[in-house]
Amino acid sequence: MSDEEIKDAAPPSHSVGVRVKGLRKSYGGQPVLKGIDLEVKRGEIFVIMGPSGSGKSVFLKQIIGLENPDEGEILIEGESIHAEGVMDKYRLAMVFQSGALLNSLTVAENVGLYLSEHRLKSPSEINRISNEKLEFLGLKNVRDRFPSELSGGMKKRVAIARALVIDPQLILYDEPTSELDPLMTVTIGKEILDLSKRIHVTSIVVTHDRDLAFGVADRIAMMNDGNLVAVGIPDEIRHHRDPLIQRFLTADFNLNDKEPA
Amino acid sequence: MFQNIGELMVLLWRTLNALPAAVRQRRKVFDQLFEIGNASLLMACILSLFIGGVIALQTGPVLAERGLSSAIGGLVGLSVCKELAPVMMAILIAGRIGSAMAAEIGSMRVYQEIDALRTMNINPIHYLVLPRMIAISIALPILVIFAILIGWFGGGMVAVYNEEIGLTFQAFLGNLRDVVDLGDVANGLFKSFVFAVVIGIVSCHQGLVTIGGPRGIGRSVTKAVVNSIVLILILDYFLTRFLMYLE
Numbered sequence: 001m002s003d004e005e006i007k008d009a010a011p012p013s014h015s016v017g018v019r020v021k022g023l024r025k026s027y028g029g030q031p032v033l034k035g036i037d038l039e040v041k042r043g044e045i046f047v048i049m050g051p052s053g054s055g056k057s058v059f060l061k062q063i064i065g066l067e068n069p070d071e072g073e074i075l076i077e078g079e080s081i082h083a084e085g086v087m088d089k090y091r092l093a094m095v096f097q098s099g100a101l102l103n104s105l106t107v108a109e110n111v112g113l114y115l116s117e118h119r120l121k122s123p124s125e126i127n128r129i130s131n132e133k134l135e136f137l138g139l140k141n142v143r144d145r146f147p148s149e150l151s152g153g154m155k156k157r158v159a160i161a162r163a164l165v166i167d168p169q170l171i172l173y174d175e176p177t178s179e180l181d182p183l184m185t186v187t188i189g190k191e192i193l194d195l196s197k198r199i200h201v202t203s204i205v206v207t208h209d210r211d212l213a214f215g216v217a218d219r220i221a222m223m224n225d226g227n228l229v230a231v232g233i234p235d236e237i238r239h240h241r242d243p244l245i246q247r248f249l250t251a252d253f254n255l256n257d258k259e260p261a
Numbered sequence: 262m263f264q265n266i267g268e269l270m271v272l273l274w275r276t277l278n279a280l281p282a283a284v285r286q287r288r289k290v291f292d293q294l295f296e297i298g299n300a301s302l303l304m305a306c307i308l309s310l311f312i313g314g315v316i317a318l319q320t321g322p323v324l325a326e327r328g329l330s331s332a333i334g335g336l337v338g339l340s341v342c343k344e345l346a347p348v349m350m351a352i353l354i355a356g357r358i359g360s361a362m363a364a365e366i367g368s369m370r371v372y373q374e375i376d377a378l379r380t381m382n383i384n385p386i387h388y389l390v391l392p393r394m395i396a397i398s399i400a401l402p403i404l405v406i407f408a409i410l411i412g413w414f415g416g417g418m419v420a421v422y423n424e425e426i427g428l429t430f431q432a433f434l435g436n437l438r439d440v441v442d443l444g445d446v447a448n449g450l451f452k453s454f455v456f457a458v459v460i461g462i463v464s465c466h467q468g469l470v471t472i473g474g475p476r477g478i479g480r481s482v483t484k485a486v487v488n489s490i491v492l493i494l495i496l497d498y499f500l501t502r503f504l505m506y507l508e
Contacts, residue, residue, distance in 0.1 A: 064380050093380065100377035102369070114381045117388065119285070166381070 015043040015202040016077050016090055016169040018063065023072035025058055032058050034226035036072070045196050045203045047213040049237075050223035051248065056206040057097070059223070060172045063204065064094045076170070090170065093163035097175040099155035101147040101162070107134070108143040111161045133161040137191065153184035160191060164199075171195070173205040177212050189215045210249060214238070222248070265488075268470070272390065273462050279384070279391045286392045293396030297358050301404060304357070305350055309408035312345050313337055313415030321419065321426035330426055334433040335440025337416030342441060342449045346408040348497055351456035354401055355489035359464035362393055363485035366468025367478040375469070385469070394461040401457035402450045409446060413437060448504050455500060460489045 023036040032055045040046040048056050061067045063074055065087050079086045101110045109116075111133055112126040121129065134140045137157045147155055156176060163171055173192065177185040189212050196203055207213055213220055214234045221231040222245050230240050237245065283290070316337050324330050366389055369375050375385050417437075420428040467485040471477050 061376075066376050066379060088382070094377070096373045096377060098372055100373040102374050102377070103372075104365075113383070117381070117383045162377075 014167075014169050015200050017042045018170065018202065018204070019075040019078070020063070021073045021075070023059070023062060023074065024070050025055075025062060025067070026070055032226050033062070033069070036223075036226075036228055038221060038228060038231060040202060040204055043196065043200050043202055044218040045192065045205060045216050047205045047207060047217035047220045048223055049207060049210070049213045049220055049248075050229075051208060054223045055226040056208075056223055057174050060094065060174050060204065060206050064092055064172055091166050091168045092170045092172070093166055093168040094172040095156065095159045095163050095174065095176055097178055099147070099152075099159040101155055101158055103147050106144050106146055107139070107150070107158050110147070110158060111143075111165055113162065114166050129165060130161075133164045134158075136164065137161050152179050153181075153187065156180070156188060157191065160188075160195070164195070167199075168201055170202045170204070173203065173207075175207055175209075176205065177207065177209045182211075185209065185212060186215075188212075192216050265466075269462055269466050272386070272466050272469070273458070275386050276390050276394050276462070279387050282387050283391060283395055286387065286395075289388075289392035290395045290399075293392050294400055296361075297354070297396055297400040298404075300357050300361075301354060301400075302407065304353060305404045305408050306411050308349060308353060309341070309346060309412040310415040312349055312408075313341050313412030313417075314419045316340055316345070316412075317416040317419035317426070318423065321423060321428075325426050330420075330428050331432055331436050332440075333416070333420050333426065333428060334436030334438075337420075337433075338413055338437035338441040339445060341412035341416065342409045342446050343452075344449075344497075344501075346405050346412055347449045347453040347456060348493065350401060350405050350408050351453060351460065351493045352490055354397070354404070354457070355460045355464075355486050355493065358397060358400075359460045359485050359489050360482045362397075362461070362464035363467040363471075363482045364478055366390075366465055367471035367481040370469060370471045371474060371478060390461075390465045390469075393465060394458070397461040398454060398457045401460075402453045405450060405453040406446075409449065444508070451504070452497065452500050455496060456493050459492050459496060463489045463492065 018040040020036055020038050023033050024031065025033040036059060048059065050056055058067070062069050063081075065081055068082070074081045076086065076090050079089075081087055102113065105113065108127070108130045112130040115121045115126045115129065116123070131140060131143065134143055137160060139154065139157055139161060142150060142154060142158075147158070150158065176188050176192065180188065192203060192205060193216050195201055205212070205216065217234050219231065219233055220237045222229040222237060222240075224244055229242055230237060230245060232240070238249065240246070317333055320336055321330065321333050324332055324336070369389070375389075378385050378388055417430050417433045420426050420433045421430050464485040467481040467488070471481040473480075
């Protein structure tokens with residue numbers, strides 16, 4: 001699909017399409033991404049699944065511009081993110097694996113940080129927006145607490161609230177359910193789905209949580225050892241014949257397995 | 262080592278370029294100033310009281326023996342304001358504040374808080390480095406003023422109450438006034454300003470380049486303190502030569 005087609009494929013919303021071409025990244029001569037090509041359509045929830053150490057988080061860092069690729073291109077709405085002014089033009093947000101909330105600030109200050117640092121609104125307006133986003137995620141009662149006083153699940157929801165403040169067109173989630181219990185995993189998954197519906201944001205979710213991936217994804221990409229092994233809708237991935245994918249999807253505690261995943 | 266020096270210079274240059282944004286960060290500057298003052302003022306006072314005292318104690322009897330006890334005021338006055346107060350306070354601040362800066366920024370780096378800032382288009386140099394640099398550059402010279410005054414007082418007390426010296430406080434102060442002028446105090450304050458910049462930039466740099474987990478943070482803290490102290494002592498010699506040349 002061409003860049004033009006990506007633009008036209010999704011309903012008109014403020015979400016953006018992403019296209020990645022031949023992305024390569026090495027650390028100390030050790031290749032981590034070995035030529036990734038993919039496209040994410042406007043408004044879709046695209047899940048990148050794969051074992052730990054397969055290069056998923058590194059891939060997200062390239063998309064948000066925290067690191068530069070050695071080779072290849074990342075295009076948002078057909079424009080390279082490394083071109084002058086493109087990253088300022090689009091509103092991208094990332095929800096980090098640990099939440100990455102600033103420990104010296106309260107929950108409300110964390111949520112309003114983008115607005116206060118860029119002086120985009122008055123303090124009372126920032127307060128109102130922070131409250132609104134926290135309420136949206138059911139967190140209004142923790143607004144004056146510090147991140148160290150919150151549970152892992154709450155931290156991640158605050159991180160999502162902080163991401164929402166910039167009114168994002170693309171949200172990247174890095175392992176959003178790691179270290180969470182099954183109930184909180186479902187809650188976070190529902191929030192990812194809910195956000196996608198309510199604000200029509202494009203979402204890229206990196207996870208090794210099979211339940212989350214199949215629960216929220218419009219499409220799934222399987223990544224292994226720096227390569228994309230397969231891309232497709234959840235059913236296609238579920239029935240994919242690649243032995244590595246099948247091993248990843250069916251791994252359990254059966255001790256009689258000759259080749260545990 | 263050369264890469265480190267290069268990185269320090271780049272960070273210093275970027276921080277200087279960020280100076281126009283300082284007004285917007287004033288709340289953080291005040292927070293940092295309060296933290297530095299709160300953490301160090303009492304310690305600085307105690308340290309300088311005893312430094313002034315021990316200089317008088319070491320030199321006083323020798324001078325008194327040779328009938329030069331009236332020179333103690335000038336000796337304590339000059340050594341405290343030109344050398345001991347700026348250097349000792351800088352070492353104290355490197356240990357107390359430099360280590361805290363490296364640890365705080367280092368943990369923010371390790372736990373991806375700095376990455377989060379960057380994704381929000383918030384420059385970590387504006388947000389983290391600049392307020393700390395401004396605060397330490399203001400706080401250290403102020404602490405040195407306190408240290409000089411209390412150091413002189415400590416020296417005076419020893420000169421008065423030590424039997425081998427037995428000077429009056431007026432005589433001590435009179436000699437100090439004769440020998441020490443405002444330029445000598447300015448000399449010490451200039452040194453302390455340079456040391457503050459060194460501590461700030463070295464500690465923030467170590468924090469920003471922290472890798473690994475808690476061990477990495479520990480390593481950064483140690484490096485920040487050790488590198489700051491080594492640089493302070495080396496720079497002290499060259500600054501002294503430079504200031505002597507200007508005099």
